[in-house]
Amino acid sequence: MTEWESGEALAAAIRGDAAGFAHLVREHQAMVFSIAYHFLRDTARAEELAQETFLHLYRNLETIESPAHLLYWLRKVISHRCIDETRRKSRRGATVALDAIAEPAERKSDRDPFLSAALRKMVAALPEAQRAIVVLRYQEDMEPGEIAEALNIPLNTVKSRLHRGLEFLRRKMERMA
Amino acid sequence: MSWIENQLRDALGRRQPPEGFAERVMERIGREGAATATRPVVMERRPVLHRTWFRFAALAACVALIVAGSLVQLRLERQARERARAEQAFAALQLTAGKLHSVRARIVSVGLFKKAEEE
16 A cells, blocks of 8 residues: 555545555544534434445546645535535434434443443534534634634624534533532 | 533544445445536535524514513503593583583673663
């Protein structure tokens, strides 16, 4: 397997090198899949959306200017696709009960795994706009300004939704405790 | 950073997709990659009827309509009451004028009679 320096894989992929593109997929697959997974709580749908995102990237490679731009582009596209998917689902009337959400195997962690699982379920119950912001903020460590840019919404909206989301989660956790 | 934020960072960590994900993406690109039609990335907008601001605006418009309707109704009722009162007063004045007229006629006729007797 070819070893790529930062940026080389992108340049190679833009030139049409399949190995370069495969490297990009492997480099970013965890990020793209995790955003979709934390958003949808459905492994199959999350993989489907992640695949569609990389397919879309392949068709728009010439618009990517740098590795940083690629990261920004992928986060933006997967977030929008997740929001679209949830809205389409809710319009069809398909709702998932909080207890019905499957919880995959836990990662090894020194923190309370039950608490983390409960938090993930609560995040999945947030309205889609708040959920996207919470996932991007705490999975990807994105600043509110970056989230506002990625989701095409005002900075103050991001801050207020984040605040409301955290308040909701805090109250739920307190009630659970 | 608050306790809940720390917990969220821990709970929402990155995870790897199922085994063979990159291979499946590359296969799919081989199959569909050349297709020109792509799904637009633009976020779908929620239908107007589903938006929170629209619901609030509709509610505010309903309340404004009800208040305006009630005010108009009150004003019309007040005007009708005032009109009835004016008509009543006018009728009373007409009655009084009639009585005064007949009294005056009587006084005049009595005066004329006395004058004739003296002469």
